[in-house]
Amino acid sequence: MKSDETQKIIAGYKNVLPISVRDEVERSLPSTISKSNATQIMDETVAAYNAARINAGESVGLVSAESIGEPGTQMTLNTFHFAGVAEMNITTGLPRIIEIFDAQKTLKTPIMEVFMNKPHNTNMDTIKKFAASIKETLFDEFVVEFSLNIFEQTLKVTLHKDLLEEHDLTEKDLIKAIKTKAKGFSVESSEGSILFTQKGKAGEIKELYNLKEKIRVVKVKGLKGIKQVLPVKRDEEYIVLTSGTNLKDILDLPEVDVARTTSNDIHEVYKVLGVEAVRQAIINEVYKVIEAQGLNIDVRHIMLVADLMTTNGNVKGITRYGVVSEKASVLARASFETPIKHLINAALEGEIDNLTSVVENVMINQPVPLGTGLPGLVTKMK
Amino acid sequence: MTADISKHALVPKHTKVSDSEKDKICAAHNINSMQLPKIFKEDPAISKLGVKAGDVIKIERHSKTAGVVSFYRVVIDE
Structure with missing residues (x-):
């Protein structure tokens, strides 16, 4: 337990440092630290934190794309993979990543993990009975x-x-x-x-x-859409894995633990739990695949992609129908997929390209608004 | 739907932001409120807040890297 004074000093940095950094500093400070030393350490931490922040004009999207893409080449291409427990197939590896990032509507293996409330989750027999009752x-x-x-x-x-x-x-x-x-x-x-x-x-x-x-x-x-059920033991409790999903109806059942029961269908999560839950679900699902493959990608890259997919309030995949169709520039859209279609439509509608982003400026050989290309010079005329 | 989804682990806390705080947020980022990320009025997570289009929602996300982060979305009509 740190002295109240030290805690007060650290709490004073609430607006400049995130809580995880403040906690870490607090944990590593000796309890006998003087007030001035604590303040000095906190100031240095703020300086180090600010130096580590991404600069304006840094091409974070490109870094994320490379960081996810490179380990992606090492992922298994096996669509089906036995997950260890009985005869339940789960899509993993690259096909699953593609499924999530493209926000595909129909999944190869839709799965729910149904957790149960306290008295129901300790006995295999009650779980089996429950599993049989939800199966369609x-x-x-x-x-x-x-x-x-x-x-x-x-x-x-x-x-x-x-x-x-x-x-x-x-x-x-x-x-x-x-x-x-x-x-x-x-x-x-x-x-x-x-x-x-x-x-x-x-x-x-x-x-x-x-x-x-x-x-x-x-x-x-039973519940509509639940084709197969499988009671399994997870740590100290029993849960039900289902093939086929129906998150809405399952959450309404009184025995089900509302806090932990999830579906791997991100569109279903969006419909039932909302856009913020989807963002978290995308991060969790992608990270699960990456971890299972023994790869190491910083979670911030995935957060960036998940944020991009959900900024408009709904889920958009990284496809020509999703986030790419939202780009302001015709040339940028045309450079992705189906260029002719985009160019013809732009010509028909008399679209104007203001050349404010990267791809279109690369195309016409101009400096791109990134890094040192971002700031402009303003001259004061006398 | 009878289940209380705000209890779900995936759903962070959503609260409506007061008008004065809304102006402060916009000023801090040098934007107008419509440039914030969007959330639909019908979104299940804010259906009980009774918000209208143009309101700003504060979302307290749990982040693996930063602990708790405040994020803002502006409410839009379908």
Whole structure:
């Protein structure tokens, strides 16, 4: 514990030093330090901190691109990789990085990590039960046989009784689930089967066939989109990994720990948690891949990319449809991808290029506004 | 949606900035408020703050390098 006085001195630098630096200095100061020495150390720290800051006009984007790109060449190109636990595939390596930075809408392996609240996360049995309850189960899975009776115009569905019991369901529950789809049909249930008969006059057999196709894909149990569940042990607790994501519905469940449950789909995170959460999710997801590959990229480079992708309030990928389309200069946009399209559109609209950025100035052989090219000279006329 | 997303580990603290503080921020960076990074009015993280377009939101991010950082976004309409 440092003396109050030292702490007060350090707190006085609140506006010039970030909290991590202040904490580090505080930790390394001896407790017997005098007031003047402490002040001197803090002043020197401020000087060192300011000297380490990036100068105006430094091309940080280029440095980031190189810093991420170079180790990227060493990443595995394997799309699928066994993550150690059971039969769950996770996209890693370069394909995953591309997926995140391009902000792709459909992921190769959408995954959620579902954490549970305190009493629920210690027992494997409760976790297993919970996992089974969130898995999307379709009507089709319980069916042994569909039989169309053409003479009596009925559809008989034979059900898998053991499976029903396993899921704690009865024929009544199934009928409840498909009720809205089976309008115009009378439904009778008997032991292990459901019988559909057309109400009133018997229509065409086609209607029964359509009914069959419709009820097959009705969700009986679970959350939409969760195709596979896998309870695993992580450190001291049990969590559920899911293949397929539905963050919105899963957070509404009372057993789920709202603070830690995440999805690897950044668009879903954006929709459910907002733009700031996406920024953090991008950083976390990219960093996870880089760490898993044993590479070392400074997190600030990834922060810069994540900031760029989220400055407009939504998620934009580093693609010609995303952040590149936002560039002010026609020439800069044309230099990326599909140059002809951009040039023709610019010509049609009579766009003006003010040559305020880097790429367009390189193209026409002018000094670029970077480093020493940034400041301009102003002459005072007498 | 009934879950309280402000508790989520990915969601930093969002607060509305007063008008006087807003002017101070803009003056410190020599910009007008519309040049700040944007956040949509419908964003789930600020849906309970009752903000309108043009307001500035202060976001207290947790950063691996700097501990806690204040970041500002301006609210825009969809």
